[in-house]
Amino acid sequence: MTITVEQMRDKLHPIERIRQVLAATEPLSTCGFSLGDTVRFAVEPGWHHGLDAKAGTDPVDAQILIGPGAATTTFPLTKDALLEATSITGLPKTYASRCPAELLTPQLNYWWREGLAAKGTNIRDYQLLVAGGNGAAITRGSITPFSNLRLLDEVLAGVHARYGADVEVLADYKFTHSLRKTHVRLIVVDEQRTITGTGVQDDNWSVGVQFQNSLIGEEKTSINGYLFRYWCTNGATDTKAGSGIWTRRGGRETDVYEWARGAVDEVLGGLEGSLDAVQHLTEVPIEGQANDVLRDVFEHYRVPVNERTRIIENIVDATGGALTMYSVMAAITEVANDSSLPAAHVDNLLRMGGDLPHAADSRCGECRRMLTP
Numbered sequence: 001m002t003i004t005v006e007q008m009r010d011k012l013h014p015i016e017r018i019r020q021v022l023a024a025t026e027p028l029s030t031c032g033f034s035l036g037d038t039v040r041f042a043v044e045p046g047w048h049h050g051l052d053a054k055a056g057t058d059p060v061d062a063q064i065l066i067g068p069g070a071a072t073t074t075f076p077l078t079k080d081a082l083l084e085a086t087s088i089t090g091l092p093k094t095y096a097s098r099c100p101a102e103l104l105t106p107q108l109n110y111w112w113r114e115g116l117a118a119k120g121t122n123i124r125d126y127q128l129l130v131a132g133g134n135g136a137a138i139t140r141g142s143i144t145p146f147s148n149l150r151l152l153d154e155v156l157a158g159v160h161a162r163y164g165a166d167v168e169v170l171a172d173y174k175f176t177h178s179l180r181k182t183h184v185r186l187i188v189v190d191e192q193r194t195i196t197g198t199g200v201q202d203d204n205w206s207v208g209v210q211f212q213n214s215l216i217g218e219e220k221t222s223i224n225g226y227l228f229r230y231w232c233t234n235g236a237t238d239t240k241a242g243s244g245i246w247t248r249r250g251g252r253e254t255d256v257y258e259w260a261r262g263a264v265d266e267v268l269g270g271l272e273g274s275l276d277a278v279q280h281l282t283e284v285p286i287e288g289q290a291n292d293v294l295r296d297v298f299e300h301y302r303v304p305v306n307e308r309t310r311i312i313e314n315i316v317d318a319t320g321g322a323l324t325m326y327s328v329m330a331a332i333t334e335v336a337n338d339s340s341l342p343a344a345h346v347d348n349l350l351r352m353g354g355d356l357p358h359a360a361d362s363r364c365g366e367c368r369r370m371l372t373p
Contacts, residue, residue, distance in 0.1 A: 008230055013171040015156070018184060021177050022148045024057050025136055025215060031073065031128045032141055033066045035117045040065040041085065041108040043101040051097050056080035056178050059134050061101075066128065075128060075135035080179050084138050084216075089116065129179070129215065137179045143217040146256050148182050154257045155209055155223065158264025159188060167191070172208075172228060172235055174336065174350070176343040180218045183343060185210045185235060187228045188268075193275050195229075197282035198326055204230045205278065207271040209264055210237050212347075220245035221256060223263045225271045227278065227354065234333035236278075236353035241270030277357035281326035284360055290315065290323060297328060301352045307345070310335045329356045 033039045044061035054060065062077045064085070077085070086096035086104070089111035096104065117124065125141030139145075159169055172185040187208040195203045208226035212219060225241030228234075243263035246256050286293045294315070298308050314331035315323075333353035336346045 008233065009170075011173050011233055012187065013173060013175060015152075015169060015171065015186075018152065018171045018175065019149065021175075022152065022182070025131050025177075025179060026147055026149050027131070028136070028145050028147070028215065029130045030145075031066055031075070031130060031135075033126055033128070034141075035112060035121075035124050035126075037113055038066065038068050039112050041105060041112065043082075043105045043108070045101045047101055047104075048097055048099070051079065054079050057131075057136065064128060064135050075130060076133070077135045078137075081128070081135045081137050085112070088138065137216045139216045144253050145215045145217070146213055146221055146253065148177070148184075148213055148215065150257050151211055151213055151221075151260050152184065154261040155184075155186065155211055155264055158261045159186065159209065159268070161261075162265050162268050163188060163191060169208075172226075173233070173339075174235060174346055176346075179215045181343060182213045182215070183210065183347060184212075185226050185228075185237075187226070195275070195279050195282065195326075197279075197324075198330075199322070200231050205275060206230070207268060207275070209267055211260065221260075222246065223260060223267055225267045225274060225354070227271065227274060229330075229333070232330070232334055233337055234330060234353070235336065235350055236329070236333055236357075237347070237350040238271065238274045238354040238358075239351060240355070240358050241267050241274055243267060274354075274357065277360070278326070278329070281329055281357055281360055282324050284325040285322055286325060286328070287323050293325075293328065297332075297352075297356075301348075301355075303352070304345070307335055307349070310338075325356065325360050329353050332356070 042063045042065065047061040051060065056079050058079055059076045060079050060082055062082045063074050064077055065072050065074050067073050083093045083096055085108060087093055089108065091107065123140055126138055127141045128135045129137040129139060129145060156169060160167060168189040170187050170189055172187060174185060176183040185208060187206050189206055191207045192204045195205055206228045208228055209223060210226040211223045213221045222245045223243040225238035227236040227238060243266065246259060294312065311331045314334050315327060332349055336349035
């Protein structure tokens with residue numbers, strides 16, 4: 001059976017859909033403040049009713065007031081921003097999200113106005129990130145937020161510079177966006193290659209680019225190669241064809257965007273070799289050694305127990321073709337398609353899948369175990 005791009009369109013996202021989601025937290029402005037009597041919180045009664053159904057970017061019945069006296073500016077807070085404010089004070093989110101306003105307001109005001117300073121914290125200066133008039137996040141004052149929309153534009157510009165302005169780019173549905181972390185995986189639809197010997201007719205793959213960012217600086221900003229398999233919609237993050245991470249120390253904000261655009265060409269240039277490595281996996285049989293190979297892979301990549309079980313089930317359920325290291329890669333990356341998995345687990349599985357083709361040649365030719373340098 002041949003899987004075509006047209007059959008995948010209902011699952012993959014057009015770029016404009018990604019822009020809409022990213023725009024929910026942009027444009028960002030900042031309002032700086034320090035610990036002390038120039039900051040105050042006001043939480044309204046019943047604020048937590050229906051909280052579980054709200055998205056992190058949705059406003060709640062709470063405000064932060066910044067500034068002295070008549071110069072005070074009031075910002076409504078989103079769910080994420082309020083719970084970030086409670087976390088910084090040490091209040092667990094599970095407790096804070098169920099705490100009545102008459103208890104939560106005085107606790108917030110005590111810690112932010114005097115408690116944190118008395119505790120001897122070495123962070124005194126903070127900033128409120130404001131999007132759409134709402135306080136969307138609270139971060140250290142030294143954090144410079146990098147625009148996800150600008151990063152998306154620069155990555156797309158790099159793709160078009162390499163393949164042409166008319167090349168089609170879609171986004172994998174394995175897409176994560178919040179103030180804490182943004183993972184976007186772009187697929188260059190027109191750049192395809194058929195992997196043979198897999199037991200699947202027209203087993204087509206496309207190259208692409210993954211970028212990761214955090215508006216509040218919780219994760220590093222990085223750009224890596226991405227591979228997408230149309231059969232089963234499996235993906236793989238290739239950090240070997242990657243840019244490394246961008247350090248936030250020093251430099252200008254515009255530097256990160258220039259870096260992103262330049263990194264894309266380098267990343268895409270390395271992916272042809274990556275597809276060669278994927279093809280090579282089909283030539284590495286593991287018949288009769290599957291248990292030992294899987295045990296070794298699980299130990300090497302420290303795969304959680306519940307995900308080990310699902311990978312094994314995928315191997316057992318695989319149809320067509322011989323049992324090879326390609327089968328192992330497919331079994332791992334298929335688990336990452338589960339939308340209920342935390343974003344960090346998805347990211348780890350995709351990175352495992354992207355690393356496995358490069359690790360194949362570092363295995364014993366007979367037992368297939370990884371060789372220690």
